[in-house]
Amino acid sequence: QQQVKQSPQSLIVQKGGISIINCAYENTAFDYFPWYQQFPGKGPALLIAIRPDVSEKKEGRFTISFNKSAKQFSLHIMDSQPGDSATYFCAASMARYQGGKLIFGQGTELSVKP
Amino acid sequence: DAGITQSPRHKVTETGTPVTLRCHQTENHRYMYWYRQDPGHGLRLIHYSYGVKDTDKGEVSDGYSVSRSKTEDFLLTLESATSSQTSVYFCAISGQGAAFFGQGTRLTVV
Numbered sequence: 001q002q003q004v005k006q007s008p009q010s011l012i013v014q015k016g017g018i019s020i021i022n023c024a025y026e027n028t029a030f031d032y033f034p035w036y037q038q039f040p041g042k043g044p045a046l047l048i049a050i051r052p053d054v055s056e057k058k059e060g061r062f063t064i065s066f067n068k069s070a071k072q073f074s075l076h077i078m079d080s081q082p083g084d085s086a087t088y089f090c091a092a093s094m095a096r097y098q099g100g101k102l103i104f105g106q107g108t109e110l111s112v113k114p
Numbered sequence: 115d116a117g118i119t120q121s122p123r124h125k126v127t128e129t130g131t132p133v134t135l136r137c138h139q140t141e142n143h144r145y146m147y148w149y150r151q152d153p154g155h156g157l158r159l160i161h162y163s164y165g166v167k168d169t170d171k172g173e174v175s176d177g178y179s180v181s182r183s184k185t186e187d188f189l190l191t192l193e194s195a196t197s198s199q200t201s202v203y204f205c206a207i208s209g210q211g212a213a214f215f216g217q218g219t220r221l222t223v224v
Contacts, residue, residue, distance in 0.1 A: 034212060089156055100207070101159060
C-alpha cells in the first residue's frame with residue numbers, strides 16, 4: 001500500500017517532442033506528489049510538485065496532471081530538449097512529514113535525441 | 115544544493131568494518147533524512163530525524179543507525195558493513211515544504 005509505481009523505465013524522445021512519465025499510488029493518505037530530476041553524479045533536484053486539490057500544475061515546459069479518483073499522476077515535458085536527458089523520479093508523501101519522508105517510484109531514464 | 119554537504123563523497127570499505135557518513139546543513143531545517151539509491155529501486159528511506167536527538171526508522175533501516183546531536187549534523191552509521199550496503203547514499207533536508215538533496219556518497223563494501 002506504500003508503493004509508488006512508475007512507468008516507463010526508460011524513454012527515448014526526439015527533440016521537440018512530448019515526454020510523458022506515469023505514476024500510480026495506492027495509499028489515499030498521500031497528499032503531496034513531487035517530481036525530481038537527477039543528472040548523473042548529482043543528487044535529485046525538485047522539479048515540480050502538486051497537492052491533490054488541483055488536477056494540473058504547470059511550470060514552464062513541465063506539467064503535472066493529477067487524477068485523484070484513479071490514484072495516478074503524470075509528468076509531461078513539452079518541447080523536450082537534449083538538456084532534459086536525465087532520470088526522473090515521482091514520489092509521494094503525507095504533508096505532516098513536511099514533504100521529506102518520501103516514497104519514490106523506480107525512476108525513468110529519459111533520453112532526448114537531437 | 116540547498117546548503118547540504120555530505121562527506122565523504124566516495125568510500126571503499128571492507129566487509130565487517132564500521133562506517134559513518136556525515137550530512138551537514140546550513141539551512142537550519144528541522145527535518146533531515148538518509149536515503150539509499152539502488153538501480154531498479156529508486157530511493158528508499160533509511161532513517162529520518164525531526165529534531166535534535168529525535169530520530170525514527172524508515173523503510174530499510176536494518177543494519178543502520180543514526181544520530182543527531184546538533185541541528186546541522188545528521189550521521190548515518192553502518193555498524194558492520196555488508197556487501198548489500200554497497201549503494202549511493204543521499205542526505206535530504208526539509209523545512210516547511212519540499213525536500214532538498216545533497217550530492218550523495220558512493221559507498222562500496224568489498
